[in-house]
Amino acid sequence: MNTRLLLSAAMLAALFGTSAAADSHADGCTFEAEIPDFTQEQIDALYACVEAELLENYTSGDNEVAAVYREWGHAQTGPAAPGFHGGRFLNTFVNDVGYDAYIQYEEDDESFEMPVGTVIAKESYTLRENAPRRGPLFIMTRVATDEAPDTDGWVYSAVQPNGNPMSISQAFCHDCHGGFAFSDSLGYPAVEVRLGAE
Numbered sequence: 001m002n003t004r005l006l007l008s009a010a011m012l013a014a015l016f017g018t019s020a021a022a023d024s025h026a027d028g029c030t031f032e033a034e035i036p037d038f039t040q041e042q043i044d045a046l047y048a049c050v051e052a053e054l055l056e057n058y059t060s061g062d063n064e065v066a067a068v069y070r071e072w073g074h075a076q077t078g079p080a081a082p083g084f085h086g087g088r089f090l091n092t093f094v095n096d097v098g099y100d101a102y103i104q105y106e107e108d109d110e111s112f113e114m115p116v117g118t119v120i121a122k123e124s125y126t127l128r129e130n131a132p133r134r135g136p137l138f139i140m141t142r143v144a145t146d147e148a149p150d151t152d153g154w155v156y157s158a159v160q161p162n163g164n165p166m167s168i169s170q171a172f173c174h175d176c177h178g179g180f181a182f183s184d185s186l187g188y189p190a191v192e193v194r195l196g197a198e
């Protein structure tokens, strides 16, 4: 756990006091708001609460990635406690073209390139008022570098929880991802949940 997460845990504790109510909901889908202190059991329980609904929501439009990503290779053992992407829980899937390359988690090679045709989809969700709140499905598609020269060969997109495309800025996404220069712009899941890690 990094310092920033510890700090925000302390801030949440100060805001909510010490008398956080125990989970009293029969559905088990109410959680105390101190996400940075979540145990693996709580992380798993939260995912169980959103798993089916996320898929139903993302596929309620006609997005082609949403329709198939759950059949792809899973790049992590499960969601990790939130860090990036607005403090959301994240869960990453990679299509067959890119899966083997992705789970090398290369981050030390400036010439590393993911295969053209790689598509990566990442579910996101968080908590609001102690209940699960669904976030977008974030997508990155690798095309030839000269087809998307401004973003080093990546095309970014996202699906809203209502199934509609989310309007995003390529530059916004790549301003951050482009900083991962030694991993072909990939950020990768938190180390403790990486599948197939070295």
Ligand code: HEC
Binding pocket: 084, 085, 090, 092, 120, 121, 122, 138, 139, 140, 156, 157, 158, 168, 169, 172, 173, 174, 176, 177, 185, 186, 187, 188, 189, 190
């Ligand atoms: C402030 C930095 C930042 C911004 C802005 C950002 N990302 Fe990310 N993104 C990350 C980090 C860090 C990870 C790895 C975190 C994880 O998966 O736990 C990541 C992971 C991803 C992944 C999984 C592939 C990977 O990099 O390992 C996808 C897909 C993705 N982001 C899409 C997007 C899209 C689409 C946008 C724009 C709407 C976006 N990102 C904006 C930092 C950012």
